[in-house]
Amino acid sequence: MPALAVVGAALLVERRTAALRAELVEVRASRARIASAADDARREAERVLHDGAQQRLLSVALVLRMARAQLPGPGRGADLLEEAAAELAAALGELRELARGMYPVLLTDAGLGPALAALVERSTVPAELVEVPRRRLSRADEQACYFVVSDALALTAGALDRAPGGRVRIVVRDRGGRMDVEVTARVPGGVPEVPRAGLGGLEDRVAARGGTLRTTSSADGVGVRAVLPCG
Amino acid sequence: MRARVLIVDDHPSFRSIARRLLVDGGFAVVGEAADGAGAISAARELHPDVVLLDVQLPDLDGFAVAAVLAAQPAPPAVVLVSSRSRADYGTRVGDSPAVGFIAKAELSGDAVGRLLRCAG
Numbered sequence: 001m002p003a004l005a006v007v008g009a010a011l012l013v014e015r016r017t018a019a020l021r022a023e024l025v026e027v028r029a030s031r032a033r034i035a036s037a038a039d040d041a042r043r044e045a046e047r048v049l050h051d052g053a054q055q056r057l058l059s060v061a062l063v064l065r066m067a068r069a070q071l072p073g074p075g076r077g078a079d080l081l082e083e084a085a086a087e088l089a090a091a092l093g094e095l096r097e098l099a100r101g102m103y104p105v106l107l108t109d110a111g112l113g114p115a116l117a118a119l120v121e122r123s124t125v126p127a128e129l130v131e132v133p134r135r136r137l138s139r140a141d142e143q144a145c146y147f148v149v150s151d152a153l154a155l156t157a158g159a160l161d162r163a164p165g166g167r168v169r170i171v172v173r174d175r176g177g178r179m180d181v182e183v184t185a186r187v188p189g190g191v192p193e194v195p196r197a198g199l200g201g202l203e204d205r206v207a208a209r210g211g212t213l214r215t216t217s218s219a220d221g222v223g224v225r226a227v228l229p230c231g
Numbered sequence: 232m233r234a235r236v237l238i239v240d241d242h243p244s245f246r247s248i249a250r251r252l253l254v255d256g257g258f259a260v261v262g263e264a265a266d267g268a269g270a271i272s273a274a275r276e277l278h279p280d281v282v283l284l285d286v287q288l289p290d291l292d293g294f295a296v297a298a299v300l301a302a303q304p305a306p307p308a309v310v311l312v313s314s315r316s317r318a319d320y321g322t323r324v325g326d327s328p329a330v331g332f333i334a335k336a337e338l339s340g341d342a343v344g345r346l347l348r349c350a351g
Binding site for chain 2: 065117
């Protein structure tokens, strides 16, 4: 092949490689924007639930209580009102739980630390928040860190279901341009592995932010370790 | 003498129901406001004994309003209310100058009275 043709082919390859790299950067950015938009949509859905259906149902619950207070004592009418009030209270509780799972209001109002502290308090398995950044991050970064911890806590809690006596340890370490997130289920004697179910969603969430995720396993526990770039 | 209450909530239906519940519970409702700025202005004008204050308001949040009210001379007792639970706000309720928190579904004159008595 003549030298000129070789040089031309090399230039073409170089140009295409550069174009592909640029495209990859844009695809990664687009993926991060989509993930962030999905979290924003969760936040909006929580707000709509709170301001809409929850408020209306609350009003109904309080009116039922007032109606019950108008009745002189026990009787069929009072029983029916009490039954309706109990059903409504249960529905409100479920709605509140659903809204909370969608998006924690503390994340917006107070930031990552308080939101994670509340998550740990509500955890169904013993958990401790060992380290968390003190500074406020961008909304997208706080959302990413929170939901990675939340999903990882759910996964490791699944591991603890089969190993009583364990405890989940959460560390979110601020490394300047990145956050190192570690969620580890420590169990005397160790547990076999992090359940695969649900790991795919967590991997996608981390990858969408340009981060990396790996599962860890040692003699005293299993866990998830994520590195998330932060702005 | 009946304690004088200012009700602050951006939902008119809740304000109306809260007014009835509190009046039935022996309180005198002296005013209503639909947002944080209105609450601060109404509190300065009406000098209520108690402010029943929704946490989620369209402008300031209830914690910020409670802090402003607490800085007033002869501040009112602030009772925070929300359709969310206290746990949803972490330590923010305890850190605020409010005398306490009532989930909206549990609101009654008795519940407000109990908090005021505990606050002494």
